[in-house]
Amino acid sequence: MIGKIFCVLVSISFVYGAATDRMTELSAAVVEGAESAIELSLSLLGVMCLWSGAVSVLESIGAVRIISSLIRPIICLVYPSARADGYAADCIASNFAANFLGLGNAALPTGIRAMEALAKNCGERASPDMMTFAVMNTVPFQLLPTTLCALRASAGADEPFSILVPIWISSAVTMVFAAVVCRVLGTIYERRKNE
């Protein structure tokens, strides 16, 4: 899938680049892309290590269990395989908490852990819960979208934080929509597999 996305993006870029005579910029962009991938990875390295370590500790002292038990019913509703697998439920809960509280980049390491927990018996094919989890992470619920408010403030908004309530509404509605669609598709997927 990633290969196909790559192919589509670079082909479209090539066509438009040729059409708008931006081939030199395009060539430069290829190299810039590789360089910025390493910059991204370097900056990610620190945060991933920190949060992976911190979350492991929080797990071992049972702090994650507490959060997980609070939202367990919803997790089990959206991710059926988490009903039997408490560890997966905990990972999903810590990912949700990381997104909700805006814990820097803790969402990525916790998300990857949750995916690995959900991937246990799956091999090369993603399970419906993995797909659901991935989709839900593209619409995370953030209590305080700090980058956005900062952008608004620097653009001269009268009330940078006035955007909070609209975002909460939009986020909540979108999450419910995503969860419903994923669960429906997941059920269809399971049925097809069992046939």
Add this chain to the structure above:
Amino acid sequence: MNSISAYAVPLLIVAVGLSFFSSGRDTLSVFFSGCREGMKTTVSLIPTFILLSCAVKMFSASGALDGLCRLLSAPARALSMVPEMLPVVIMRPISGSGSVTMIKELFSRFGADGLPSYAASVLMGSTDTIVFTLSAYFSACKTKKTGFAFPVSVVVLLFCAVISCRIAELFI
């Protein structure tokens, strides 16, 4: 409200620190082994990032965004989306920093509280990148068949774009 977010990170770090006093468990080595896991995962993601980063930079540099926006304005209007927010809608799934650039442009054209800027802001606050997030998650699990993940993410994004406009109209 501000404080919850600001206190959360330091509090967690203190919690981790306090746990190091517990003599029953060797939490320090738990921390270190978690760290090493994080390192391994990040390094294993580098190839995926290189692929995507090149594609994204090329996409931004080629002018494809403008062309696509022009193509998609009519359908956008039909879906009651504000066409000026299309650059953000298109960039959002592809690149976080790209979408920040696009929204800054909207801010400079329409002010922070103009309808397109407001709607785009609501969209930005409710979503995250699709390509990078999904690729990172699936690469980390070495999954080849991702099923409905990508298509559904796109549909969800479009849904979010449309309701962001509606909500923005209500609140402006």
